[in-house]
Amino acid sequence: MTDTRLIQRLDPKGLRLAPSQVFGRIRLVPVLRDEVKGDLRFARRDYSDAPLSVVALEGAPTSRGLKYVSYIPHGMVVSWGNRQAEAVYGTRLQAPEGKKVKVGPFSVRLLHRMVHREDRNQLRMLPLHLAMEGFLALHFGGPDIAWAEYSREALSHGLSPRVEGVVPGWASSALDGALRTFEVHEQQVGLLLFNADELLSAFIVAHPDDYRLLHRTLLEDFYGDLLLQYGYLLEAPELGLSLDAKRVSSMEDLRTEVARMRADWAAFHGFMAGGLFGVEVTSRKVYEAGPFLLQHFHTSLVPSEENHLGEAIIGPDGTLEYLKTYRLSSAQTRRAYLLQQLAASSWNLEDTAEELGSTKQELLLRLHNAGFGYLLKDHVLEEARRSKARGS
Amino acid sequence: MAVAAEVRIEQVAREDLVMFVNACFSCTGQREFYGDARGQSVSIEFLHQYILGNYRRLYRRTLAAGINHFNQAQIILNLLAVGSPADPVERQEEGALIAAALRGLPTQRAFRVLESLRSRHINNRRARAIAREYLAGRSNLPFDAVKYRAKLRAAVVHGHLKLDGELGPFLFRGWKKRVYTQPLLETFRKAHFAQEALYELPYTVAEGLAQKHGVPRDVFLQRIEPRLTQAERLRLQESAAREGAVEPQVDLSRAPLTKLALYVLSMKEEVRKARRDELHTALERASARVLARAPATLGRVAAVLDNSYSSSGSLQKRRRPLGVALASHYLLSASAREYRAFWTCPVEEPLLVTARGQTDLATPLLDALAWGAELVVIVSDGYDNDPPKAVAELTRVFRERLDPGRRTALVHVNPVFDAEEYSPRSFGGAVATVGVRDAEDVPTVLGFARFAEGTASLAELERYLSARVASWLERDARRNASAEASVAPGVPVVGVEEGEA
Numbered sequence: 001m002t003d004t005r006l007i008q009r010l011d012p013k014g015l016r017l018a019p020s021q022v023f024g025r026i027r028l029v030p031v032l033r034d035e036v037k038g039d040l041r042f043a044r045r046d047y048s049d050a051p052l053s054v055v056a057l058e059g060a061p062t063s064r065g066l067k068y069v070s071y072i073p074h075g076m077v078v079s080w081g082n083r084q085a086e087a088v089y090g091t092r093l094q095a096p097e098g099k100k101v102k103v104g105p106f107s108v109r110l111l112h113r114m115v116h117r118e119d120r121n122q123l124r125m126l127p128l129h130l131a132m133e134g135f136l137a138l139h140f141g142g143p144d145i146a147w148a149e150y151s152r153e154a155l156s157h158g159l160s161p162r163v164e165g166v167v168p169g170w171a172s173s174a175l176d177g178a179l180r181t182f183e184v185h186e187q188q189v190g191l192l193l194f195n196a197d198e199l200l201s202a203f204i205v206a207h208p209d210d211y212r213l214l215h216r217t218l219l220e221d222f223y224g225d226l227l228l229q230y231g232y233l234l235e236a237p238e239l240g241l242s243l244d245a246k247r248v249s250s251m252e253d254l255r256t257e258v259a260r261m262r263a264d265w266a267a268f269h270g271f272m273a274g275g276l277f278g279v280e281v282t283s284r285k286v287y288e289a290g291p292f293l294l295q296h297f298h299t300s301l302v303p304s305e306e307n308h309l310g311e312a313i314i315g316p317d318g319t320l321e322y323l324k325t326y327r328l329s330s331a332q333t334r335r336a337y338l339l340q341q342l343a344a345s346s347w348n349l350e351d352t353a354e355e356l357g358s359t360k361q362e363l364l365l366r367l368h369n370a371g372f373g374y375l376l377k378d379h380v381l382e383e384a385r386r387s388k389a390r391g392s
Numbered sequence: 393m394a395v396a397a398e399v400r401i402e403q404v405a406r407e408d409l410v411m412f413v414n415a416c417f418s419c420t421g422q423r424e425f426y427g428d429a430r431g432q433s434v435s436i437e438f439l440h441q442y443i444l445g446n447y448r449r450l451y452r453r454t455l456a457a458g459i460n461h462f463n464q465a466q467i468i469l470n471l472l473a474v475g476s477p478a479d480p481v482e483r484q485e486e487g488a489l490i491a492a493a494l495r496g497l498p499t500q501r502a503f504r505v506l507e508s509l510r511s512r513h514i515n516n517r518r519a520r521a522i523a524r525e526y527l528a529g530r531s532n533l534p535f536d537a538v539k540y541r542a543k544l545r546a547a548v549v550h551g552h553l554k555l556d557g558e559l560g561p562f563l564f565r566g567w568k569k570r571v572y573t574q575p576l577l578e579t580f581r582k583a584h585f586a587q588e589a590l591y592e593l594p595y596t597v598a599e600g601l602a603q604k605h606g607v608p609r610d611v612f613l614q615r616i617e618p619r620l621t622q623a624e625r626l627r628l629q630e631s632a633a634r635e636g637a638v639e640p641q642v643d644l645s646r647a648p649l650t651k652l653a654l655y656v657l658s659m660k661e662e663v664r665k666a667r668r669d670e671l672h673t674a675l676e677r678a679s680a681r682v683l684a685r686a687p688a689t690l691g692r693v694a695a696v697l698d699n700s701y702s703s704s705g706s707l708q709k710r711r712r713p714l715g716v717a718l719a720s721h722y723l724l725s726a727s728a729r730e731y732r733a734f735w736t737c738p739v740e741e742p743l744l745v746t747a748r749g750q751t752d753l754a755t756p757l758l759d760a761l762a763w764g765a766e767l768v769v770i771v772s773d774g775y776d777n778d779p780p781k782a783v784a785e786l787t788r789v790f791r792e793r794l795d796p797g798r799r800t801a802l803v804h805v806n807p808v809f810d811a812e813e814y815s816p817r818s819f820g821g822a823v824a825t826v827g828v829r830d831a832e833d834v835p836t837v838l839g840f841a842r843f844a845e846g847t848a849s850l851a852e853l854e855r856y857l858s859a860r861v862a863s864w865l866e867r868d869a870r871r872n873a874s875a876e877a878s879v880a881p882g883v884p885v886v887g888v889e890e891g892e893a
Contacts, residue, residue, distance in 0.1 A: 018750070018778060019777060019778055019779040019780055020777075020780075021750075021777045021780075022780075030750070181425060181426055181702065183700050183701040183702060183749060183750040183751060183777065184701065184749070184750070185749060185750045185778075186737070186748075186749050238780070238781075239780070240780070240781050241779065241781070241785075242785050243785045243786065243788075243789045245788075245789045245792050245793055248789050248793045248794070249793060249794075250794070251758070251761060251762045251794065254758065254761075254786065254789060254790065254794070255758050255762075257789070258754050258755075258758065258779075258782060258786060261779050261782060261785070262778075262779050265779050
């Protein structure tokens with residue numbers, strides 16, 4: 001039985017886009033919500049004191065098992081339903097979480113699970129890392145049939161260790177300036193982030209007050225390589241829409257025309273974000289939080305299209321309550337695509353090569369170039385390389 | 393052909409000058425919300441050099457246009473740096489303008505100009521004469537020698553000036569070496585050894601010495617209170633409260649309008665609510681005082697005021713755009729027959745306004761136009777982003793279709809200088825944009841707006857400037873004469889001066 005709250009395609013129902021604010025090459029598009037229910041709230045939890053965090057995906061934090069390792073500057077605390085609004089004087093509102101261990105001069109934070117229930121109505125999650133973990137875990141088990149080409153490690157440990165590189169927000173001074181000078185709307189609950197008019201990320205929460213507090217955390221989050229690409233493009237073009245003077249003969253007309261201008265802006269930004277909203281996505285349930293469903297998803301992973309992965313919370317009536325996405329770089333897309341194709345042909349190299357319209361030797365080299373050489377036996381790779389050299 | 397070229401030359405000259413005067417009203421070379429300090433200072437420096445090189449006569453006359461202190465100081469320095477003009481009439485006018493401008497500057501700024509003469513290596517006969525004349529005109533030089541010791545010393549050394557009496561030894565022979573008969577100098581000497589003498593000194597000097605004696609901050613603030621100037625009192629409010637000292641009493645009835653507005657905006661909302669009536673009256677009185685100095689009677693006026701997040705200004709100019717908007721609100725409501733204010737983010741009580749939200753100028757502007765105002769004054773930094781460029785389009789269509797006869801005047805008053813455009817950011821051609829530093833300038837810039845609009849010719853602009861020069865010089869001469877008359881032999885020992893920024 002499938003849950004209707006699992007997203008097939010992202011639908012920004014109940015959300016509105018406002019005209020963008022441009023700072024250099026960064027364009028920020030505010031997302032507004034007209035009807036705020038206030039039964040789902042988000043708060044930031046600071047983890048910046050440890051330069052590295054280790055998240056135990058299975059088992060206890062200190063025991064053996066699958067781990068996710070990354071720099072995690074902050075987590076997000078999600079609470080729903082009736083909130084206890086009052087606290088006794090002197091209460092520590094932010095209890096320290098997880099365990100910190102010293103490793104040489106550094107300290108490492110040990111966290112238990114990506115999503116951790118802390119109270120009856122409260123959840124701690126690691127924003128975007130949740131989605132990234134879901135992405136890294138795609139076909140993580142490795143070959144399920146022991147084809148002769150795969151190395152022993154690949155057959156016994158799967159893809160482990162699977163690594164992807166990302167860019168932190170503060171690597172781009174333009175993003176810092178853009179977030180600093182951005183003027184937050186009163187009803188704003190989210191933001192679409194474009195660099196050189198390429199959609200990089202979308203971030204939407206449920207309540208405007210939460211957004212106002214979380215606005216600056218966007219600088220600490222991570223983005224795809226596209227944040228640094230197009231660095232020489234100094235300015236995103238100004239999109240000047242004009243009013244039609246011919247249609248104006250009274251003050252009322254003028255008012256209507258300005259409203260039309262506003263609508264045009266929203267429609268245009270909707271079009272610009274077309275690579276994320278309205279395309280088909282593959283989603284997987286992560287956690288059921290009362291009436292809300294936390295899930296992560298990714299788009300088609302076809303290398304020629306723009307690809308996003310993200311996490312979302314959908315309310316009982318199907319509204320999008322929370323969204324955070326990450327734009328995959330083209331290399332990351334290629335890797336995911338290769339894995340997807342391999343898995344579809346149950347990791348048989350010949351069949352996959354046929355599917356992709358190439359030869360097995362080429363596929364082997366392609367896997368190696370994509371960074372999956374460690375899955376293959378050395379002599380198989382060597383042979384592929386030699387046959388390439390002979391062929392050319 | 394030649395006529396067309398001449399018309400074009402005149403147009404370029406007019407545009408350059410309007411741009412320059414506008415920049416001189418608003419720019420202070422400090423960081424703004426969108427622009428950094430470096431960009432601002434590079435931009436304004438270039439403008440100064442450009443105008444000085446091409447339109448020297450108008451450059452010096454800009455001194456009298458009511459521009460801000462920073463740019464007055466820049467003009468003085470640049471004029472002194474290039475040497476005096478050959479023509480005796482021009483030389484005379486330039487000298488008179490520089491001397492008058494220097495006298496009109498707040499003391500600390502004037503001394504800073506004299507000090508900058510040294511750092512910029514400007515040392516010609518005229519520069520020395522200007523410095524000599526300025527020091528000769530100071531009513532209480534011993535006080536200056538204590539309060540601005542390093543600057544006065546720099547000016548005297550650099551200009552080869554002679555100082556009378558004990559001032560020379562005080563500044564140059566080491567103040568420790570002797571006992572002075574001049575009471576303030578003696579107090580300064582004593583204050584290095586005795587705590588009690590501290591409290592006879594100006595606050596800025598006493599502050600460092602108090603640190604040396606290890607006087608607790610709250611005790612020091614309490615005892616120095618009578619010596620505080622008005623500006624220092626305003627400035628110390630918050631830090632005094634933080635240090636646990638009693639906040640110095642502020643005489644709200646004496647504070648200038650924009651300063652007062654900024655002071656109000658620095659308070660928390662509860663405090664503003666609690667003191668609402670008092671602050672409201674003070675702001676009204678302050679705007680009445682401005683209008684008494686520069687009378688302006690306006691008809692049906694609508695103000696479109698920007699209280700978006702960007703009006704919070706920068707670290708260096710905290711909440712200045714918002715402060716200018718609030719002060720303009722009071723000033724316009726006092727000078728207009730009928731008045732209504734339209735804020736971008738509507739506020740019930742103007743005193744409780746905060747910098748928050750996006751810049752949606754289109755909606756309040758539409759309301760203001762629908763109300764049927766004769767004059768619409770937009771106070772904004774010129775960045776409208778909801779939707780972008782809406783004001784430019786709206787005013788263009790309004791002029792084209794609904795008001796071709798220009799019944800409604802539109803003026804955009806901009807407190808923020810845009811370094812990249814070399815002028816305050818504008819809303820397109822249909823609205824005249826003028827720069828301001830303080831809301832007190834608003835009556836002046838409303839007079840200047842017709843040049844910004846482009847309707848008046850260069851000749852008119854020249855007449856306007858020379859009329860301002862004449863009245864300004866005359867006023868300065870009168871003030872100078874009265875000041876000299878009042879400098880009797882028995883001057884009061886400590887002059888309390890009004891710091892103005």
